[in-house]
Amino acid sequence: MPLSGLRPLVVGAAITFGAGACSSTTAPAVDLTGNYGLVSIQFGQGTALTPPTETGTFSLSATAYNLTLSGSVSETDTGTYTISGGSIWSQTSSTQGGTSSGTYSLNGITLTVTTVQQGTTIVAVWEKLS
Numbered sequence: 647m648p649l650s651g652l653r654p655l656v657v658g659a660a661i662t663f664g665a666g667a668c669s670s671t672t673a674p675a676v677d678l679t680g681n682y683g684l685v686s687i688q689f690g691q692g693t694a695l696t697p698p699t700e701t702g703t704f705s706l707s708a709t710a711y712n713l714t715l716s717g718s719v720s721e722t723d724t725g726t727y728t729i730s731g732g733s734i735w736s737q738t739s740s741t742q743g744g745t746s747s748g749t750y751s752l753n754g755i756t757l758t759v760t761t762v763q764q765g766t767t768i769v770a771v772w773e774k775l776s
Contacts, residue, residue: 676729678750681705682757682772687715690766695719704757704772711737735759 684702688694700717709728715721725739735750748761755774760767 676732676752678706678729678752678757679708681775683775684715685756685771685773687719687768687770689719689768694769704770735761737761 682704684697684700684704686694686696687700687702695718700715700719702713702715702717702721704714705712706727710726711724713721713723723739723741725737725741727735727737729735729750733749733751734747736745736747738745744763746761746763748759750757750759752758757772757774758769759772760769762768
C-alpha cells in the first residue's frame with residue numbers, strides 16, 4: 647500500500663503530549679514527554695508491522711513530536727500536537743502539512759495513538775525508552 651499522503655503518523659503517533667498541551671477539567675494532566683520505540687504500527691486492515699522488520703522512534707516534547715520509521719515503511723515527520731479530554735489526540739505536521747485527529751492511551755510505559763488519515767485508520771503502539 648503506498649503511504650504517501652498518509653503522513654503525519656502518530657503515532658503519531660505524533661503521535662506530542664504534556665501538561666501544557668492538555669486541557670481537561672475531568673482528567674489529570676498527562677505528561678507524555680520522552681523518547682519512545684516502536685512496538686507496532688498498522689495501516690488500515692493491513693498486517694501490523696513490528697521490529698525487527700519495522701523500527702521507529704517517536705520523541706515528544708510538551709507540544710512537539712518527531713517521528714522516524716525505517717523498514718518496509720520509511721517515514722520522517724515533525725510537527726505539533728495537543729491532547730484533551732483524557733483521550734483526544736490532534737496533530738499538525740510541519741513536514742507534510744495537514745492535521746489529523748484521533749485518540750491516545752497510556753498504559754504504564756505503553757503509548758497507543760490511533761488516527762485517521764485520508765480515510766485510513768493508523769494504530770501506532772510505542773514503548774517509552776526514556
